[in-house]
Amino acid sequence: MDIQKIQADLAQFAAERDWDKFHSPKNLTMALAGEAGELVALFQWMSEDESANIPANSHKHARIREEMADVFIYLAQLAYVLDVDIEQTVNDKIADNVKRYPIELSKGNALKYTERNDI
Numbered sequence: 830m831d832i833q834k835i836q837a838d839l840a841q842f843a844a845e846r847d848w849d850k851f852h853s854p855k856n857l858t859m860a861l862a863g864e865a866g867e868l869v870a871l872f873q874w875m876s877e878d879e880s881a882n883i884p885a886n887s888h889k890h891a892r893i894r895e896e897m898a899d900v901f902i903y904l905a906q907l908a909y910v911l912d913v914d915i916e917q918t919v920n921d922k923i924a925d926n927v928k929r930y931p932i933e934l935s936k937g938n939a940l941k942y943t944e945r946n947d948i
Contacts, residue, residue, distance in 0.1 A: 832916055836909040839902060854910055861903035868896035
């Protein structure tokens with residue numbers, strides 16, 4: 830995936846429609862939260878088994894894919910506007926999580942690193 834190309838395409842799309850003036854960090858963050866909420870709503874009231882079997886339901890799967898794309902698009906636009914190298918930032922976060930959640934202390938439990946007794 831070429832995130833910079835996606836960001837450039839999104840920037841061009843917005844510029845052609847004179848939408849740049851609406852793409853402040855605040856507005857993009859609010860739009861991102863709204864789209865994340867729409868994604869969450871698709872899972873609301875599902876059982877664990879139903880959520881795990883989403884790919885078998887083509888209509889629901891398609892709607893979830895659309896909302897996931899919307900979430901990603903707004904996140905990519907926010908990163909672009911704030912001049913955040915999102916790929917590097919994600920890689921940095923993964924490296925931090927490897928340190929925060931060593932296998933021997935984290936395997937099989939969902940405790941946040943700040944809730945463990947070893948800290």
